[in-house]
Amino acid sequence: MEATNKGLRRFGTCYLPSKNKDMKAFHFLRISSHVILAMLLWAVPSSAQYGDGWKLKRDKGGVKVYMREAADSPIKELRFTATLEASMNAIAYLLTNVEGFDDWVYASVKSETIRKISDQEIYYYTEMDFPWP
Incomplete structure (x- = not known):
């Protein structure tokens, strides 16, 4: 920062x-x-x-x-x-700002917007690196 x-x-x-x-x-x-x-x-x-x-x-x-x-x-x-x-x-x-998730979302390793329907609705993909229970 x-x-x-x-x-x-x-x-x-x-x-x-x-x-x-x-x-x-x-x-x-x-x-x-x-x-x-x-x-x-x-x-x-x-x-x-x-x-x-x-x-x-x-x-x-x-x-x-x-x-x-x-x-x-x-x-x-x-x-x-x-x-x-x-x-x-x-x-x-x-x-x-889905593409920026990797900078601040805990355990996020990959994030991308799949489709933007409107300003209020988006579809996105996020990969998280969590240990398996």
């Missing part, structure tokens, strides 16, 4: 606030793209309050992790929630 004269830091072609507290929020973005996606998908109050099966499994560092059994799958569903000090433009850029 390089500093600019406007109090911003450059990450790829995305400028983010250079204040330490804002960079802590950005550091969180680097941990997992799934967390960011979950925050955007579930921007409404957590449905765990409404008894639809979500159980709080972890609350650490401002990130809450919920889990529940999937109705038609042996794989459990996960929900992550957090509050970030970052602009929506910065978050939107990070989520839509």
Whole structure:
């Protein structure tokens, strides 16, 4: 990252606030793209309050992790929630810049856009380097 004269830091072609507290929020973005996606998908109050099966499994560092059994799958569903000090433009850029995922998404080794339907819908491919369970 390089500093600019406007109090911003450059990450790829995305400028983010250079204040330490804002960079802590950005550091969180680097941990997992799934967390960011979950925050955007579930921007409404957590449905765990409404008894639809979500159980709080972890609350650490401002990130809450919920889990529940999937109705038609042996794989459990996960929900992550957090509050970030970052602009929506910065978050939107990070989520839509698929080719840049390898720079910040944990364990990403290859990412490419397959097809862009609209500004709100894209199909993309991502390879992750995770150990086999």
